[in-house]
Amino acid sequence: xxHRIFAIIVSLxxxxxxxxxxxxxxxxxxxAEGEKFRVAFKLENxxxxxxxxxxxxGAKLIFxxxxxxxxxxxIINGKSTSSTSVTxxxxxxxxxxxxINIGAAAVTVGGKRLTTRPINITVTAADNxxxxxxxxxxxxxxxxxxxxxxxxIDDIDSQEADHGVSANDLFVxxxxxxxxxxxQQAVVCTIKLYTKYGISEFMVNKQPSFDGxxxxxxxxxxxxxxVETYNGQQYHVAVLKHCxxxxxxxxxxxxxxxxxxxxxxxxxxxxxxFGTMREPVERSLHVTSNSATVNILPLPEPKPTSFTGAVGKxxxxxxxxxxxxxxxxxxxxxxxxxxxxxxxxxxxPEIALPDQFDVYEPATDVNASVTGANVTGTSSTAYTFxxxxxxxxTIPATEFSYFNPESGQYVTVxxxxxxxxxxxxxGTPSSSERMGHIDIAPLQHVDIESLNxxxxxxxxxxxxxxxxxxxxxxAGILARVYRKHLQLHSDLLLLRRVRAGRVAGKRLxxxxxxxxxxxxxxxxxxxxxxxxxxxxxxxxxxxxxxxxRDNIEMTLRDHAVTDNLIADTLSLLDxxxxxxxxxxxxxxxxxxxxxxxxxxIERLNKVKIQ
Numbered sequence: 001x002x003h004r005i006f007a008i009i010v011s012l013x014x015x016x017x018x019x020x021x022x023x024x025x026x027x028x029x030x031x032a033e034g035e036k037f038r039v040a041f042k043l044e045n046x047x048x049x050x051x052x053x054x055x056x057x058g059a060k061l062i063f064x065x066x067x068x069x070x071x072x073x074x075i076i077n078g079k080s081t082s083s084t085s086v087t088x089x090x091x092x093x094x095x096x097x098x099x100i101n102i103g104a105a106a107v108t109v110g111g112k113r114l115t116t117r118p119i120n121i122t123v124t125a126a127d128n129x130x131x132x133x134x135x136x137x138x139x140x141x142x143x144x145x146x147x148x149x150x151x152x153i154d155d156i157d158s159q160e161a162d163h164g165v166s167a168n169d170l171f172v173x174x175x176x177x178x179x180x181x182x183x184q185q186a187v188v189c190t191i192k193l194y195t196k197y198g199i200s201e202f203m204v205n206k207q208p209s210f211d212g213x214x215x216x217x218x219x220x221x222x223x224x225x226x227v228e229t230y231n232g233q234q235y236h237v238a239v240l241k242h243c244x245x246x247x248x249x250x251x252x253x254x255x256x257x258x259x260x261x262x263x264x265x266x267x268x269x270x271x272x273x274f275g276t277m278r279e280p281v282e283r284s285l286h287v288t289s290n291s292a293t294v295n296i297l298p299l300p301e302p303k304p305t306s307f308t309g310a311v312g313k314x315x316x317x318x319x320x321x322x323x324x325x326x327x328x329x330x331x332x333x334x335x336x337x338x339x340x341x342x343x344x345x346x347x348x349p350e351i352a353l354p355d356q357f358d359v360y361e362p363a364t365d366v367n368a369s370v371t372g373a374n375v376t377g378t379s380s381t382a383y384t385f386x387x388x389x390x391x392x393x394t395i396p397a398t399e400f401s402y403f404n405p406e407s408g409q410y411v412t413v414x415x416x417x418x419x420x421x422x423x424x425x426x427g428t429p430s431s432s433e434r435m436g437h438i439d440i441a442p443l444q445h446v447d448i449e450s451l452n453x454x455x456x457x458x459x460x461x462x463x464x465x466x467x468x469x470x471x472x473x474x475a476g477i478l479a480r481v482y483r484k485h486l487q488l489h490s491d492l493l494l495l496r497r498v499r500a501g502r503v504a505g506k507r508l509x510x511x512x513x514x515x516x517x518x519x520x521x522x523x524x525x526x527x528x529x530x531x532x533x534x535x536x537x538x539x540x541x542x543x544x545x546x547x548x549r550d551n552i553e554m555t556l557r558d559h560a561v562t563d564n565l566i567a568d569t570l571s572l573l574d575x576x577x578x579x580x581x582x583x584x585x586x587x588x589x590x591x592x593x594x595x596x597x598x599x600x601i602e603r604l605n606k607v608k609i610q
Contacts (some may be wrong), residue, residue, distance in 0.1 A: 006498050011564070021046025023107055023114035029123045031094045036062060036162035036269065039102055041088040041116055044111040051088050054103035058123065062089035062162050063268035063279065064153075080386040083602055089270050094123045141315075151196045153227070159197055161281040168233075170195040170241070172260055172289035174208060177373050179198030180295040184342050185405045186216075186244050188373045190253065193262075194235040200282055203264035212296075212426040213245040214345065218370055243340035244375060247343050248296035257289045258266060266300035297607060299403055302502070304410050306349060310402035312341015312374070316413050327390055330526055333383045333418070338390035340376040343368045349400045349415060354393045354544070358533065360407075360577070361548045386526070390424040445450065503538065504601050507531035508594065515590040524590055525580035528597055531574060535601050539609060549573065565603055570597050586607075 023046075027039040037059075041051075051065060065088040088107075094100060151169045152159045170193075177188035191208065193199075202222075224236040247253055262285045267278045281431040299311075319334045335348045344366050351360050363384075368377025387393070403410050508531050514524040537544045540555050549570055556566050558591040576593055 006387065008176055017313070021109045021114065023048075023104070023105075023109075023113070023116055025105060025119055025489065027102060027118035027121055030124060031100075032124050033094055033097050036091060036093050036160065036161045037121070038070045039090045039092065039119070039404045040092060041065075041090070041105045041107075042105055043086045043088075043109065043114070046083075046084055046114075047084075048086055048107040048109050048114075048182060050106075050108045052106040053090060054105040054358060055117075056092065056100065056102055058096070058098055058100035059092040059094055059121075062091040062093050063270070063281065064088070066091075066270045066277075066279070069588050072087070086585055087170060091162070091268060091270065092127075094121075097123050099123065100551070139549075148200055150233075153196045153236055156267055156278065157267050157269070161283070162267050165197065165264050165266070165283055170197060170287065170332045172258065172262055172287050174257070174292040176255075176287055176292050176294055178294070180297065181247065182297045182311060182403065183250055183299050184246055184309060184345070184403075185339065186374045188248060189241070189243050189245050189292070190239060191241040191258070191289065192225075193238045193240055193260075194228070195224070195229060195238075195262075195264065196233075196235060199238075199262060200265050201261075203261045204258065205261055205286075205514075206259040208241075208291075209256045210243075210245060212249050212253040213247055214342075216244040216246070216370070216375060217343070218242045218244070218298040225302035225333075229508070244370065244373070246345065247294070247296040253294050253296055255292045260287045260289070261285070262287050273317060273470045300408070300410070304399070304401040304412055306399040306411060306412060307401040307403070308347040310337075310341065310350070310400075311344040312339055312343070312402060313406070314339030314341065314343075314346075314400075314402050314413070315402045315405055316415060318415060318418070320420075322503070325387055325420055325422045327422060328388050328425050328427030328429075328526075328530075330384055330386050333395065334381075335381045336535070337379045337381075338377075339402075340374050341370065341402070343375055343377050343379055346402075348379065351383050351398065352396055353383065353385050354395070355543075355545060356389045356391075356393065357387050358530070358544050360384045360533075386530070387420075387422040388429040389420050393420045393422060394418070395420065504531045506522055507534065508598060508601070511597075515587060518587070521587055522580065524587065525576055525593075528593060529573075529576050529580060530600075532576065532597060535604070538568075539607075558609065559609055561604075561607055565600075565607075568596070569604065571602050587604070 005263070019398070022044045024038060024044075025041050028037050031037045040056075041054075053065060067088055068087045070084070089106070092100075100121040102121065103120055104115045105338070106113055106115045108114075140294055151166070167541070172191065172193050175190045175192065177190075181187045181221060189210070220239055220242055222238040222240050224238045226237045226239075228235055230235045244258065264283050264285060266283055267279045268281055269278050286558055314337050316335060316337050319331050319336070322329075323333075325331050333351065333353075335351070336342070337346065337348060348362075348364065351362075360383075362381050364379060364381045366377065366379045368375050368379075397417040398415045399412050400415055402413045411443075507527055509528040509530060511524055514520045514527055533544060533547060537547060538544075542551070542555065553570060553575075555568055556569070575589075576597075579589060579593070
């Protein structure tokens with residue numbers, strides 16, 4: 001049995017043809033300038049290692065070596081033959097006309113070093129005929145007449161790494177919706193990345209600058225999901241920045257270019273037994289966007305006196321709440337401006353409220369969103385006041401003007417007057433109103449006893465002389481009363497300062513009583529704020545209608561009040577106003593605010609005001 005197996009093995013070895021290992025090179029004899037070509041180094045019937053690429057002059061290495069292997073076996077007329085091969089493929093690009101010298105490549109087989117023969121390749125001038133697409137890039141390729149097929153977003157074969165990335169194939173572009181606008185008129189700025197290649201990395205080195213503009217930026221996440229056609233070519237497009245700009249000055253405003261680092265993905269193709277294979281190759285680029293210029297027209301002159309900077313198209317309405325006004329109860333007049341334009345930056349018209357009202361600083365709330373190429377929304381300004389006296393009052397009419405860039409004209413919208421009927425409510429006027437309306441009480445005249453006319457003769461009688469003396473006496477009394485009246489009014493400021501603490505103390509007591517009652521949140525803070533504003537008005541000798549945070553702070557500093565006391569005063573006013581209109585309506589902070597108010601009033605009362 002052993003002899004039979006041995007005989008079979010000997011027979012097989014006898015019929016098999018064994019071929020020695022060979023190593024050869026294969027390359028085209030001629031290529032065109034700028035053309036990509038491949039050189040294959042093939043090892044047959046051997047297991048190689050330590051492949052050494054050849055030295056090459058006149059061509060640029062693009063990719064390699066790419067390794068592929070194959071095995072084949074055949075039996076003919078009872079004779080079996082087999083072969084193996086390993087191919088090392090190098091991809092080059094012809095740089096200029098002339099000759100390319102491919103040196104010897106080497107590989108080690110069974111401890112023996114095998115080499116290929118050198119190869120010379122002739123490089124001819126590039127064909128500028130119909131196969132040349134004319135897509136010569138702006139990044140180091142201007143002036144070259146090389147053949148470069150057009151890159152397509154849908155064709156990976158055109159995205160090969162044998163040519164550079166043209167400025168026509170990948171760029172960042174600043175686009176303005178309008179070339180010319182008026183001051184404060186919205187213009188949309190969009191910054192987009194256009195690319196025919198895949199992007200593996202994108203980094204912003206320098207953002208474009210928007211000097212002379214107010215910016216309303218729209219948040220968005222950049223992605224290459226969109227496809228756009230630009231200059232007759234298709235691109236994957238990512239929106240890097242989308243914002244609405246409002247120019248603040250006339251003239252020519254320039255948006256400077258940005259700088260970006262981009263990594264584009266190209267491909268290298270090579271053939272294998274299984275077909276054409278492609279390997280991705282990353283190419284790092286530094287891209288600079290274009291700059292954009294917008295001509296800004298000045299707003300026409302003359303401007304209406306009621307124009308406060310609104311540019312766009314707007315309407316204005318007013319509302320008053322509550323419907324039934326009563327003394328010592330807060331009311332709110334709201335001006336709502338609705339429309340499209342620079343809604344976030346406009347100023348509502350001023351409202352002249354009667355002097356008999358305690359008026360608080362107006363509060364503005366803007367609710368706007370981007371609609372198309374502009375911003376649409378509402379700007380509501382609330383004027384809160386507290387009537388101090390019953391009666392009929394008038395809030396005079398006013399106007400609101402805006403500039404319509406579509407018509408190039410100013411539009412004035414009338415704001416009608418409001419007739420207010422204030423009924424008597426519970427409570428007392430604020431200290432400032434009481435002091436502002438002090439007057440002399442009517443004189444109480446005592447009847448003069450009739451003279452007993454005991455004499456029949458009228459001439460020379462007491463009654464006769466009284467008719468002369470009585471007017472003089474009355475005139476003297478009136479003169480004295482008038483002097484006291486003048487003296488009283490000359491000391492009015494001092495009297496207000498002296499009484500300020502006492503009046504504030506009474507209102508704090510009423511606020512304390514309200515703090516212990518549920519459901520009295522609004523009344524409590526109205527009383528507490530009335531005590532604070534009234535005390536400050538009396539202490540600083542300032543009318544209630546002109547009081548606000550800025551002039552309170554400035555006046556206190558003029559009288560050398562400490563920074564801590566100023567900060568405590570302003571902070572308390574802010575907290576109480578915020579709490580008054582809080583929708584929570586609870587009294588959790590009432591005791592704290594009462595304690596703070598008493599402390600601030602006590603400390604301010606000790607300050608000497610000249």
